[in-house]
């Protein structure tokens with residue numbers, strides 16, 4: 057028994073790495089994941105074969121090009137679909153870049169879609185086709201791809217989109233399920249490293265008729281914000297200072313060691329501690345209906361709006377389910393995006409947090425809403441101001 061306990065099983069990453077090396081050496085390989093790994097190119101081949109065998113004539117569908125914007129903002133879109141399904145063209149350019157993730161200068165060699173953590177949110181309607189151009193510029197050093205949780209087949213597109221530096225690829229998938237979904241990089245052997253280096257984002261697939269409460273009532277929003285929660289694993293030196301590295305590759309062995317503790321050094325909203333607080337606070341006005349989309353590609357989270365509520369909440373983000381109403385805190389499992397709709401009723405500064413309060417206040421998972429408007433004394437009033445007894 058003891059020897060079994062001491063003999064650590066190979067991790068998924070190690071098996072992937074071993075298999076990749078073995079595959080490169082063109083020799084036979086063993087391991088529990090071997091069938092899955094050999095299946096990857098087969099999946100890609102199957103997808104290509106199926107596409108040839110039963111072509112879908114979408115040549116007459118209108119095309120629309122979307123210019124993505126940096127989170128927490130979301131590109132212009134209509135809440136109800138106008139006309140029939142379209143082919144929505146979008147481009148994501150992968151950027152490997154060093155970012156600073158807190159006020160003390162802790163650095164992460166981030167991997168990003170379009171330069172931001174999280175990547176931009178894409179909005180389409182159910183049954184639209186998403187035609188994504190994924191660009192890996194020659195200035196990058198690593199192989200990447202993209203797995204859309206909203207897509208069907210070929211590892212969410214991951215099996216068809218592996219791009220080396222200097223390459224690009226175009227993937228088209230049909231958005232058949234309505235909801236908010238995570239997308240993330242998932243290159244063989246390095247999935248969690250890329251995801252926890254910032255390489256994730258979200259897509260919102262709206263029902264063609266827009267959002268409803270599940271009982272026939274239309275739900276619309278005046279503003280939408282995209283909050284991407286990110287756990288980082290920055291190694292420390294013997295003095296407890298965050299270590300700095302020249303490249304992502306240099307950092308990898310130490311980062312992997314921290315990752316295996318499952319103890320993040322930072323848990324932040326939109327790439328850094330304070331990225332959505334103070335001057336960068338999200339804005340709203342009393343009476344405005346605000347949709348907050350919140351994704352976490354790797355770890356569970358529990359959003360809470362201090363002093364407010366989730367009027368309508370799709371905690372796991374899928375719009376064919378009726379939303380929960382009047383929520384205080386909602387649970388979003390790792391690898392999921394959720395959505396909450398709230399009409400602000402009081403002015404002031406609200407903190408929007410991960411209500412593991414240690415993660416919010418000590419590690420960074422907090423944002424602010426600055427809300428303008430008139431105070432409603434019926435909802436709350438100070439009867440006796442704090443005073444000496």
Ligand SMILES: [Cu+2]
Pocket residue numbers: 167199200201241242243250255
């Ligand atoms: Cu990647």
